[in-house]
Amino acid sequence: MTDPIPQTPILQTQALTKAxxxxxxxxxxxxxxxxxxxxxxxxxxxxxxTTLINLLSGDLLPTQGTIAYRGEDITHxxxxxxxxxxxxxxxxxxxxxPDFTCLQNCWLGAQSRLNTSMKFLRPARTYRRVMERAExxxxxxxxxxxxxxxxxxxxxxxxxxLEIGMMLATEPGLLxxxxxxxxxxxxxxxxxxxxxxxxxQHHTVILIEHDMDAVFAVADLLTxxxxxxxxxxxxPDQIRASQAVQDAYLGTEDGGHHG
Ligand SMILES: Nc1ncnc2c1ncn2[C@@H]1O[C@H](COP(=O)(O)OP(=O)(O)O)[C@@H](O)[C@H]1O
Ligand SMILES: [Mg+2]
Numbered sequence: 001m002t003d004p005i006p007q008t009p010i011l012q013t014q015a016l017t018k019a020x021x022x023x024x025x026x027x028x029x030x031x032x033x034x035x036x037x038x039x040x041x042x043x044x045x046x047x048x049x050t051t052l053i054n055l056l057s058g059d060l061l062p063t064q065g066t067i068a069y070r071g072e073d074i075t076h077x078x079x080x081x082x083x084x085x086x087x088x089x090x091x092x093x094x095x096x097x098p099d100f101t102c103l104q105n106c107w108l109g110a111q112s113r114l115n116t117s118m119k120f121l122r123p124a125r126t127y128r129r130v131m132e133r134a135e136x137x138x139x140x141x142x143x144x145x146x147x148x149x150x151x152x153x154x155x156x157x158x159x160x161x162l163e164i165g166m167m168l169a170t171e172p173g174l175l176x177x178x179x180x181x182x183x184x185x186x187x188x189x190x191x192x193x194x195x196x197x198x199x200x201q202h203h204t205v206i207l208i209e210h211d212m213d214a215v216f217a218v219a220d221l222l223t224x225x226x227x228x229x230x231x232x233x234x235x236p237d238q239i240r241a242s243q244a245v246q247d248a249y250l251g252t253e254d255g256g257h258h259g
Contacts, residue, residue: 008071010035010174010204011056011087016065018051025051027228029065033174038196038205040215043225044249049208052225053176056206057089058082069174083113088172090163090180098152102143102162105151106134109169133169141165142195157188164195174204181211193218216240224249 009032018026026048033039041049054060056067058079066075069085077085096105110133138147141161151159160180167175180196181189193214199205200218209215215222222239224231226248232239239245 007035009033010070011206012068013056014066014068016052016055016067017063018048018055018060019063024228026055026062029225029228029230031223031230031233033204033206034221035204036200037220038200038207038218039221039223040207040209040219041223041225042209042212042215042249043231047225048228049225050178051228053089053178053206053208056082057087057176059089080112083170083172086171086173087176088167088170088174089176089178090167091178094156094159094163096151096159096162096166099150101148101150102138102146102154102165103134103148105162106137106165106169107131109137109166110134110171113170133171137165137169140168140199142191155188157184157191160184160188161192161195164192164199168199172203174206175199176206178208179210180207181209181214189214 011033013029013031016026016029017024029052041052043049051060055062058074058077058081062075066073068074069082069087072085074082074085083089097108100108107130110130138144141164143158143161143165146154146158146162151162154162160183164177164180177196180192184192189211196205196207196218207215207219216236219236221233222236223233224239224242224245231248232242232245234242
């Protein structure tokens, strides 16, 4: 975890702000995300976590502020361009195609990133590369035994795993995960937590998750958001010990169970 050489963050936001009319959902957020780390964003329901992810992924345009990925300004890029640069995201609600098999879903994921970057290659070669990526993604997300199963026939937990697979098929360097454990039972959660741990060996991860046991088990760093603002950033130990966080969030009766 400790690195003597200061690195440029893989992702950096400066004074990032998103207002919906009078409501400021994300307010003046300046954060550095270090390469190779799992950085969790926690906070009560409505804190602005999903909106922040939507800004980072290009699904929403900020009202103010900037976003830099590997030193490059991506503030105004649309989501497909952000994905092309290597930022993958999963959604809080599942986003798969139920009538397609695992392989076909991952194929679509791979295709979405490769279709423009490989437009100079012959179709047969493009097809082969897309297929290789899809097969690799299925293996990475732990669904090899489900390769040719229709998504609709799988359990909810497997569908969420597949969604991560579709994102992996784009071969992202940075993963944005919005509540990957939502709606899962303990067994399924355990599998996805293991998957996140495995992925974190080769990816930078920004994780929104309300399951505090999971968050504290996988995160290197945590940022606490409340009312659109960053309350505090620190290691799991620092956040656990923080009085401000206790008061604003963790200390509340049901603090660990908000979306
Ligand atoms: N598209 C939208 N239009 C208007 N208000 C929104 C929109 N998206 C989110 N909000 C509001 O912004 C605030 C933050 O929401 P959100 O980012 O979803 O919080 P979280 O993910 O932390 O629960 C909430 O008050 C929510 O109602
Ligand atoms: Mg949310």
